[in-house]
Amino acid sequence: MPDDATNTPDPGHAAKIDPSAPLPETMRAWVLGGPEELSLQEKPLPRPGKAEVLVRVDAVAICATDLEILKYGTPALIEGGPPFHKNFTPGHEYMGTVAALGPGVDEFAVGDRVTVEIHAGCGQCKRCRMGMYTSCHNYGKNYGDQNKGHRANGFTTDGGFAEYAVNNINTLIPVPDTMSDEEATLVVTAGTSMYGLTELGGLVAGESVVVIGPGAIGLLAVAVAKALGAAPVILVGTRESRNAIGRKLGADHVIDARNEDVVARVKELTGNGADYVVDCAGTETTVNQSVHMTNRGGRICLAAFPKSAVSFDLGALAVNNIYLYGIRGEGKSATHRAMAFMQAGRFDASQIHTHTFPLEDLPEALRYARDRVDDAIKVVVSTRPGLAGGAKAR
Ligand SMILES: [Zn+2]
Ligand SMILES: [Zn+2]
Numbered sequence: 001m002p003d004d005a006t007n008t009p010d011p012g013h014a015a016k017i018d019p020s021a022p023l024p025e026t027m028r029a030w031v032l033g034g035p036e037e038l039s040l041q042e043k044p045l046p047r048p049g050k051a052e053v054l055v056r057v058d059a060v061a062i063c064a065t066d067l068e069i070l071k072y073g074t075p076a077l078i079e080g081g082p083p084f085h086k087n088f089t090p091g092h093e094y095m096g097t098v099a100a101l102g103p104g105v106d107e108f109a110v111g112d113r114v115t116v117e118i119h120a121g122c123g124q125c126k127r128c129r130m131g132m133y134t135s136c137h138n139y140g141k142n143y144g145d146q147n148k149g150h151r152a153n154g155f156t157t158d159g160g161f162a163e164y165a166v167n168n169i170n171t172l173i174p175v176p177d178t179m180s181d182e183e184a185t186l187v188v189t190a191g192t193s194m195y196g197l198t199e200l201g202g203l204v205a206g207e208s209v210v211v212i213g214p215g216a217i218g219l220l221a222v223a224v225a226k227a228l229g230a231a232p233v234i235l236v237g238t239r240e241s242r243n244a245i246g247r248k249l250g251a252d253h254v255i256d257a258r259n260e261d262v263v264a265r266v267k268e269l270t271g272n273g274a275d276y277v278v279d280c281a282g283t284e285t286t287v288n289q290s291v292h293m294t295n296r297g298g299r300i301c302l303a304a305f306p307k308s309a310v311s312f313d314l315g316a317l318a319v320n321n322i323y324l325y326g327i328r329g330e331g332k333s334a335t336h337r338a339m340a341f342m343q344a345g346r347f348d349a350s351q352i353h354t355h356t357f358p359l360e361d362l363p364e365a366l367r368y369a370r371d372r373v374d375d376a377i378k379v380v381v382s383t384r385p386g387l388a389g390g391a392k393a394r
Contacts, residue, residue: 016111017056017097017098017099017110017111019110019111023045023054023099023100024045025044025045026042026043026044026045027042027043027044027045027162027163027164028040028041028042028043028162028163028359028360029041029042029043029089029158029161029162029163030089030090030091030161030162030359030362031043031087031088031089032069032070032083032084032085032086032088032089032090033084033085034084034085035070035071035072035073035084036070036071038070038161038362038363038366040359040360040362043087043089043162045164046158046164046165046166047100047102047166048100048101048102048105048166048167049102049103049166050102050103050104051102051104051105051168051169051170052102052105052166052167052168052169053098053099053100053101053102053105053108053166053167053169053172054098054099054100054101054102054164054165054166055094055096055097055098055099055114055116055164055165055166055167055172056096056097056098056099056163056164056383057094057095057096057160057162057163057164057165057383058094058095058096058097058113058181058382058383058384059094059095059096059181059182059184059185059356059380059381059382059383059384060091060093060094060095060159060160060161060185060380060381061093061094061182061185061186061189061353061378061379061380061381062091062093062365062366062369062378062379062380062381063092063093063189063216064215064216064369065092066090066091066092066154066366066369067366067369067370069083069090069154069155070090070366075155075305076088076090076154076155076156077139077140077155077156078140078143078156079143080140080143080146088158089154089158089159089160089161089162089165090154090159090161091153091154091159091160091161091162091381092116092118092152092153092154092155092159092160092188093118093154093160093185093186093188093189094115094116094159094160094165094185095113095114095115095116095175095181095184095185095187096113096114096160096165097111097112097113097114098110098111098112098114098172099164105169107169108169108172112174113174113175113177113184114167114172114173114174114175115172115173115175115184115185115187115188115335115339116153116160116165116167116171116172116173116188117171117173117187117188117191117329117330117335118134118152118153118154118155118171118188118329118330119133119134119136119150119151119152119171119329119330119331120133120149120150120151120152120167120168120170120171121133121134121136121138121150122136122137122138122141122148122149122150123149124138124148124149125137125138125148131331131332131333132331132332133170133331134195134328134329134330134331135328135329135331136150138150139152139156140152140155140156142156142157151167151168151171153165153166153167153171161359161362161381163359163383173187173335173336173339175187175339176343178343179342179343180350181380181382181384182350182353182356182378182380182382183342183349183350183353185353185378185380186216186220186342186349186350186352186353186378187335187338187339187342187349188330188335189216189217189220189349189352189378190220190223190224190335190338190339190341190342190349191330191334191335191336191337191338191339192217192220192303192327192329192330192334193217193218193220193221193223193224193278193303193338194224194330194334194335194337194338194341195327195329195330195331195332195334196217196221196278196301196303196325196327197209197221197224197225197228197276197278197301198332198334198337199301199325199327200276200278200299200301200325201276201299202228204225204228204229204230204275204276205228205229205230205231206229206230206231207230207231207275207276208230208231208232208233208234208269208270208274208275208276208295209225209230209232209233209234209274209275209276209277209278210234210235210236210266210274210276210277210278210290210293211225211233211234211235211236211246211251211277211278211280212236212237212262212277212278212279212280212281212286212289212290213236213237213279213280213281213282213286213304214235214237214239214242214243214245214246214280215242215280215377216352216377216378217280217303218235218237218246218278218280218281218303219235219242219245219246219249219351219352219377220249220338220347220349220352221278221280221303222235222246222249222250222251223249223250223341223346223347223349224338224341224347225250225276225278226249226250226251226347227250227341227346227347230276231252232252232253232269232270233250233251233252233253234251234252234253234254234255234266234269234270234274235247235251235253235254235255236254236255236257236262236266236286236289237254237255237256237257238256238257238258240256241375242377243256245351245352245377248348248351249347249348249351249352250347253269262289262293263289263292263293266293267293270295272295272296273293273294273295273296273298274293274294274295274298275294275295275298275299276298276299276300276301277290277293277294277298277299277300277301278300278301278303279300279301279302279303279304280303280304281304282302282303282304282305282306282310283306283310284310284311284312287302287306287310287312288312288313290302291312291313291316291317291322292313292316294320294322296320296321296322297320297321297322298320298322298323299322299323299324299325300322300323300324300325301325301326301327302324302325302326302327303327352377352378353377353378353380354374354375354376354377354378354379355368355374355376355379355380356379356380356381356382357379357380357381357382358381358382358383359381359382359383361381362381365379365380365381366379
């Protein structure tokens, strides 16, 4: 794959913010009306409160969950209900530049490049106290009398399909100058993959890891598992173009689920079955494959949200002492560990970035992501005119 303009970090393009320059009063932001109804509007510039900063959004990646929110509303939750007709701005995988500080904030400075994780937990419930802030008991309770301090930008509070957003300082990760805007938007995806492996036990060096489903989270789960020393790393997928990227990101073996007996092949490659399985598809087929390919005493992470009940071989799970873990989001500061790997060049997350569009072309960018036009995986929207380069050369 040749290098190209959208893939080559250019520290010089980080347009500096002058702390003494006044901020605008309003900003452009995409606002959700009814299902699938987005319009670009002028909104007042949000103001950062205690422990918050204002982020000038420079780039934002589109996630499958964004497509789900636009269509069904869930898992977004605004004022206790669906996000439609509530002046809500979606978008949660963004990065940018700190533009203003809330009262008392000295952890960051105006001009710092940052990327964000989604969830700022309330910090006071049982799960937040355990570092499981993505499972905060006060999720969505951040309005009026119910304000518990919880934010999940793009889900329960305004997100990043806009020129500016407010973020709790706990959701910010510094971005090195050598990293492109587009790559920095992928930290939260890599962080989700990292969180899955964290919950599985984390110490996967020398252990076999199977990842099912080469979507964005699955492909980066391959990369993170490899960086953590897992061996072998096996990817199961049906699209050859995606499987090829999996090989570049570190998969030792790729199984084409259309043409091979997935469980038999995993057993052949691992001997007794996989020590760890990360199921990023969550279908009845893949959940049952997961159970049957896992070594006795092994662990399965379910990193997908099936929309309806899934029936699977619970008996095989129990009799083989297999552990099953659900994960939600990117808890326990996993994004910071993912950034450490990305900063050190342990894997090239930008392999999954395929297209960039300007902010005003969000509907077209969403179409690319939804319909996988031109083999799209991660489609990024940029607020920086001249930097949005259309399709990345592949
Ligand atoms: Zn996402
Ligand atoms: Zn909480």
